[in-house]
Each structure stands twice: as C-alpha cells, then as structure tokens.
Amino acid sequence: MVLKSFVEVHPDSHFPIQNLPYGVFKAEPGSEARPGVAIGDYVLDLSVIASAGLFDGPYLENSDCFNQPTLNKFLGLGQLAWKEARSTLQKLLSAAEPILRDNTSLRQKALLPMDKVQMLLPIAIGDYTDFFASKHHAKNCGLIFRGPENPINPNWFHIPIAYHGRASSIVISGTDIIRPRGQGHPTVNSLPYFGPSRKLDFELEMAAVVGAGNELGKPVDVNEAANHIFGLVLMNDWSARDIQAWEYVPLGPFLGKSFGTTISPWIVTLDALAPFASDAPDQNPPPLPYLAEKEYKNYDISLQVSIVPAGQKDACIISRSNFKHLYWTITQQLAHHTINGCNLRPGDLLGTGTISGPEPDSYGCLLELTWNGQKPLSLGGTTRTFLDDGDEVIFTGCCKGGGYNVGFGRCSGKILPSPP
Numbered sequence: 264m265v266l267k268s269f270v271e272v273h274p275d276s277h278f279p280i281q282n283l284p285y286g287v288f289k290a291e292p293g294s295e296a297r298p299g300v301a302i303g304d305y306v307l308d309l310s311v312i313a314s315a316g317l318f319d320g321p322y323l324e325n326s327d328c329f330n331q332p333t334l335n336k337f338l339g340l341g342q343l344a345w346k347e348a349r350s351t352l353q354k355l356l357s358a359a360e361p362i363l364r365d366n367t368s369l370r371q372k373a374l375l376p377m378d379k380v381q382m383l384l385p386i387a388i389g390d391y392t393d394f395f396a397s398k399h400h401a402k403n404c405g406l407i408f409r410g411p412e413n414p415i416n417p418n419w420f421h422i423p424i425a426y427h428g429r430a431s432s433i434v435i436s437g438t439d440i441i442r443p444r445g446q447g448h449p450t451v452n453s454l455p456y457f458g459p460s461r462k463l464d465f466e467l468e469m470a471a472v473v474g475a476g477n478e479l480g481k482p483v484d485v486n487e488a489a490n491h492i493f494g495l496v497l498m499n500d501w502s503a504r505d506i507q508a509w510e511y512v513p514l515g516p517f518l519g520k521s522f523g524t525t526i527s528p529w530i531v532t533l534d535a536l537a538p539f540a541s542d543a544p545d546q547n548p549p550p551l552p553y554l555a556e557k558e559y560k561n562y563d564i565s566l567q568v569s570i571v572p573a574g575q576k577d578a579c580i581i582s583r584s585n586f587k588h589l590y591w592t593i594t595q596q597l598a599h600h601t602i603n604g605c606n607l608r609p610g611d612l613l614g615t616g617t618i619s620g621p622e623p624d625s626y627g628c629l630l631e632l633t634w635n636g637q638k639p640l641s642l643g644g645t646t647r648t649f650l651d652d653g654d655e656v657i658f659t660g661c662c663k664g665g666g667y668n669v670g671f672g673r674c675s676g677k678i679l680p681s682p683p
C-alpha cells in the first residue's frame with residue numbers, strides 16, 4: 264500500500280510523504296530563517312518539531328541542527344542522521360500516527376502554508392563546481408565552438424571535466440538576474456565589443472549538495488561517494504555566450520558564467536530518489552579503475568524548460584530532457600573531484616553540467632536549441648535566439664512513481680536590463 268499523510272496532498276503535487284525535501288524559509292519578512300520540509304502545500308517547521316522533542320533518535324535527540332539558518336550542520340552529521348530524520352518525519356506525518364495529527368496547537372505552529380513563506384538559499388555554499396557531463400551537450404558545444412573535426416576532445420571520455428564556479432552569485436529561485444556586461448569578439452580590425460551581453464543563455468542543470476565532506480588529502484572512493492551526497496536541486500547556470508566565447512580560450516569559464524547561478528529551494532534527498540534509479544549510459548572507453556563503479560546509476564527525472572516571454576503571461580515549453588542522459592554519474596564526479604586530495608565540505612555544490620538529451624527538442628540551452636542563434640525558436644507569437652530583457656526562464660523536474668511524484672518544484676529567474 265502507498266504510504267499516505269494526514270496532510271492532504273493533491274495527486275499532482277511534487278511533495279507527497281514519499282519526498283519530504285529540505286529547505287530553509289522565513290515565516291514572515293522579519294522572522295528568523297529556519298529549516299523545513301515540504302509536504303503538499305505546506306512547510307513543516309523543523310525547529311518546532313525539534314523543540315517539541317519529537318526528534319528522539321540517537322543522532323538528533325540533543326542536536327541543535329534544526330535551529331540553524333542553514334542546513335549545513337544537519338548535512339555535516341552524515342547519512343545515519345539523515346536517515347533517522349527521514350524515518351522520524353515520515354512517521355510523524357503519516358495518516359496512522361496521532362502525535363501531530365491530533366495535536367491542533369502543535370500542528371498549527373508546525374505546518375505553515377507554503378504560499379505564505381519566503382524560501383531562502385538552503386545552504387551556505389562554500390565552493391561551487393560545475394561539471395560538463397552530458398555527451399550530447401559536449402558534442403553540440405564542440406560543433407558550435409570548435410567545428411566538426413573533433414567536437415569532443417579525447418580527454419572528455421576519460422575525465423569528468425569541470426570548472427570552478429563562483430559561489431557568491433548563487434541565488435534562490437525567483438531572484439531576478441541582471442544582464443551582465445562584458446567583452447565580446449571584435450569584428451575584423453576593431454576593438455572588442457563592450458556592453459550588455461547579446462547572447463544571454465540559460466543552462467538546464469541539476470546539482471548535487473555535498474553532505475558529509477572529506478579530509479584534505481583523503482580522496483573519497485567512488486563506491487562510497489553516494490554517502491557524501493545529501494540530495495539534488497535544479498540549477499540554472501546562466502551563461503553569456505558572447506563573453507564566454509571571447510574570454511575562455513584557453514583557460515575556461517570566468518565572467519561569462521559568474522554573474523549568476525540559480526538553484527531551486529527544495530533539496531530532494533537521494534533516499535527519496537532511490538526508487539527512481541536507472542542505469543547510466545554505457546561508458547566506452549571504460550573508465551580508469553578509480554572511476555569504475557559497482558553500479559552505474561542515474562535517476563529518471565523528467566526535466567522541462569519553459570520561457571514566459573517579456574510582456575506575456577503564459578509559459579511556453581521549449582525543451583524536455585531527463586537527468587538519466589548524463590554520461591558521467593554524480594558519484595564519479597564526486598570521486599574525481601577528490602582524487603587529487605581536494606576536500607569537499609558540507610553544503611558544497613556540484614553542478615552536473617547542462618543536461619541535453621539526444622533529440623533537438625531535448626537540448627538544455629539556447630546555444631544548442633537555436634544553434635548559436637542560426638535557428639530562432641518560435642514562442643508565444645514571437646521568436647528568440649537568446650534571452651531578451653523581461654524573459655522569465657522556468658525549470659521543473661519530477662519523477663513519476665506508482666501513485667505519487669517525487670518532484671523538485673521549480674527553478675526560475677527573470678532577466679533585468681544591464682545597468683546604464
């Protein structure tokens with residue numbers, strides 16, 4: 264039988280009792296930030312549950328991890344504490360359990376309507392890394408940026424390539440993104456262009472949130488790597504293609520990427536995603552032993568990108584992709600990240616890279632969808648090559664289970680004009 268909550272949850276909801284993703288919210292503008300989990304259209308305030316003494320297992324009983332303005336402390340406690348929290352919360356919220364169900368005053372204090380609270384960044388992100396793990400995306404970018412000779416560099420099939428991103432400009436879904444200014448390619452015999460980016464793009468990604476870290480000098484074994492990942496969020500790695508194309512040869516992404524990155528507010532745990540595990544694509548050539556896994560696992564997460572064009576009300580779907588298309592798994596990414604001894608810390612964010620599928624309608628950015636502006640997209644009676652000021656980009660992600668969803672909600676951002 265499918266587990267049910269006493270909280271009424273619509274069958275289409277992303278947040279049934281099987282999910283219970285973690286976020287950080289403010290009940291009112293002046294109030295303190297605190298951790299919560301999503302259940303249907305409500306947020307369960309974990310500080311209230313903790314104060315009521317309802318986390319009574321060995322790992323959480325005397326912990327103040329739910330009286331914090333971020334989830335970092337809880338993440339650092341490790342997977343046994345996460346499992347204890349999940350089983351405590353699933354029990355408390357289940358239809359059969361009277362403790363919270365039948366305590367009206369506690370219920371009113373602990374369950375807050377989601378549309379009344381403000382969601383914040385759930386973690387303090389010390390370091391942010393962005394991988395490049397979709398073969399389809401790597402190939403398309405190679406064809407566009409480097410030509411048909413060798414679209415994918417040979418090292419790509421051996422190394423989960425990444426770049427170090429900028430943590431300070433990571434923002435929560437719903438935050439406006441200011442169009443960056445920067446340098447673009449000179450035309451023949453002229454100086455480089457300087458001004459507002461003319462090729463502003465999104466990148467459909469997900470990101471792993473690091474739970475327990477590793478010590479400097481002590482790499483994480485690839486078959487242990489899942490124990491270090493707390494969960495996943497949706498991520499938009501906003502990218503200015505003109506700035507990127509001019510600056511990144513030979514060193515890689517810098518100002519073309521660092522002006523903003525958006526994440527969704529709810530961290531869906533790997534425990535909630537476990538029923539949706541799917542086989543990752545075959546890796547040929549086989550990876551080196553330190554990247555060889557007992558099981559190559561992705562998750563079947565349907566992803567969708569829509570745009571509300573400037574001045575319009577309705578969203579137009581422009582791409583449908585899936586997390587399962589990633590070539591390098593998140594566990595290989597994490598193991599590779601630490602193989603030189605680099606230490607990860609609770610709350611670090613590891614972007615997967617743009618998640619493009621094999622079909623043109625599953626590409627994960629406008630660079631690919633419009634083939635660098637050569638094939639404009641039609642949407643809502645207008646067309647786009649790259650993003651206009653006023654456009655809003657919305658990602659959603661959801662796993663469909665037997666009788667329930669495990670979803671991520673949305674990750675959105677609207678483009679504001681560059682400063683004058």
Ligand SMILES: O=C(O)/C=C/C(=O)CC(=O)CC(=O)O
Nearest residue numbers: 394395396404405466616617
């Ligand atoms: O050089 C290229 O082919 C393009 C690279 C990127 O845009 C970097 C990036 O953000 C990787 C990714 O999202 O997959």
Ligand SMILES: [Ca+2]
Nearest residue numbers: 466500616617
């Ligand atoms: Ca990216």
Ligand SMILES: [Mg+2]
Nearest residue numbers: 500501520523
């Ligand atoms: Mg970015």
